[in-house]
Amino acid sequence: MSNKDLRQFLRSNKLLLPRQPNHDEFLTVMDKVFKWSCLIGVLGSKRYFCCFWSAFILGVLLFMEIQAIWKVIKALAGIAIDMAGQRSVTARLAGTIFYTIAIFSLILASKLYRSWGDISTLWARVERIMAVKAPADKTLKKRMYFIVGFMTVCAMLEHIMSIISSIGLDCPPSLIIKRYVLISHGFMILRHEYSDWYALPLAFMSTVATLLWNFQDQIIILISMGLTSRYHRLNQCLVKICALEQKQIDSDKKNDATNVYTWRKLREAYVKQAMLVRKVDGAIGGIIILSCFCNFYFICLQLFLGITQSKASEPIRTAYYFISLGWLCCRVISVVLAASDINVQSRLALKHIYTHDTLCYNIEVGRLQNQLSKDYVALSGNGFFILSKSILLQMAGAIITYELVLIQFDDKGTDEGQLNLTKNAIGV
Incomplete structure (x- = not known):
């Protein structure tokens, strides 16, 4: 068979290609999550409809963002007609930041989706060349689906609660959309500018933006669960090796040489795992x-x-x-704890090495101990900060500090200043 015929044969037989489809449960769930994310505009699929839908979502969000920024500028300049309620500077700024977050979340999630093929290939390759029989995590898939479902449901319930709080319990059905849009998007649209053709897209994009905001936290938690699971499996393997060596203390030199080889493979597995964490972190x-x-x-x-x-x-x-505050705190705590578990699990093997019998010590055990104690493995925000449990206390302290400052400056003079701005307004 010629080389040309061989290449054609390999193309027609996918099972013989070097890049075979992976069957890792984590990667399977993540592929499904990314595919479903196309519904909220995340771009990753090369299908024309997905590209068009993502471009449409991004275009509408950008248009809304430009409108919101323009209204903030007019409010700060004192030329806005209405500065009451949801049209104050604070409300306009909050709405602008909300849709800014949605735009950046869409862009960053799309970027991750498009690079996920290379990451999943590396993930599967590290699993194949690990050369260590680590036990499978049988509950990972169920836990990941639970997190996706739970966070999505809670995000939608919080969004529904925001709609009810905006329109009230006494609103007639015929005025639900109008009242909701005028109150929740008062920073963008005035009463005389209202139109059903304008209101319905606003209500829809508000839901999409909420799901995009929730999706970024889901991604961090799910990926953290996958990396933590791999470290947990490696730690279980190390514990089994320590238990087996404890039973073979009186074995011959041939077994000692075999143990050195086993520890070397285990150390290399930890090195590859740390490399994978840094790749994902980037x-x-x-x-x-x-x-x-x-x-x-x-x-x-x-x-x-x-x-x-x-x-x-x-x-x-x-x-x-x-309720919204409680849900936000729950999300922050879940993200930080899930990510910090990677660092905890990456150093958990040290306590088993420290308590390991000295008669079983060899050069590879010492190298692994030195590697785990000096190599700090964790997820970070592009190197600016590390997601560890201590960051929760830092965020709590910063929140309390900012709240005290805001409450101190929130006095009656603020309302009087807004009234003066309204009286001096010259038009929208």
Whole structure:
């Protein structure tokens, strides 16, 4: 058979190609998650419809963002007609930041989706060449599906709660869309500008933006679960090797040589795993920064609104502020704890090495101990900060500090200043 015929034969037989489809449960779930993310505009598939839909979502978000920024500029310049309620500078800025987050989330998620093929190939290759029989994680797939379903449902419930808090419980069905858009998007649209053709896309894009915001946290948690699972499997393998060596202390030199070879393969597996974490960290660093920033900002905002407006607002709106605050805190804690588990699991093997019998010590055990103790493995925000448990305390301290400052400057003079701006306004 000639070389040309051989190449044609290999192309027609996918099972003989070097890049065979992987059967890793984590990669299977992530592929499905990315495919479903195309519904909210994440670009990764090369199908024409997906490209068109993603471009449409991004175009509408950019148009809304430009409108929101222009209204913020007019509000800061004092030339906005209406500065009350949802048209104040704070509300306009919050709405602008919300859609800015949606745009960046869409871009970064699309970038990750398009590079996921290379990451998944590396992920599968590391698994194949690990040369260590690590036990399978039988619950990983179920836990990942649970996280996806739970976070999506909670995000939609929080969004529905925001709609109810905006329109109230006494709103007639015929005015639901109008009241919701005028209140929730008051920073973009005035009452005389309202139109059903304008309102329906706004309501739809609000839901898409909420799902995009939720999707970035899902990605961080799911990838962290996958990396943590791999470290957990390696640690289980190390524990079994330690237990077997404990039973073979009195074995001959041939077994000693075999043990050195086993420990070398185990050490190389930890090296490859650390390399994989750094590769993934480089790919999702931007998403981590965006997630931490937007969650921090909206926690401060919802806590501030809940404290300052709880007396003047309706009970349903006050309840929404604190329910939304609780959900945001839950997301932040879940993201940080899931990511910090990678660092915890990467160093967990040290305690088994320290307690290992000295009679079983060899050069590879010492190298592995030195490697695990000095090599810091963790997810980060492009190197600016590390996702560890201590960052939760830092964020809590920063939130309390900012809230005290905001509450201190939130006095009656603010309302008087807004009234003066309204009286001096010259038009929208």
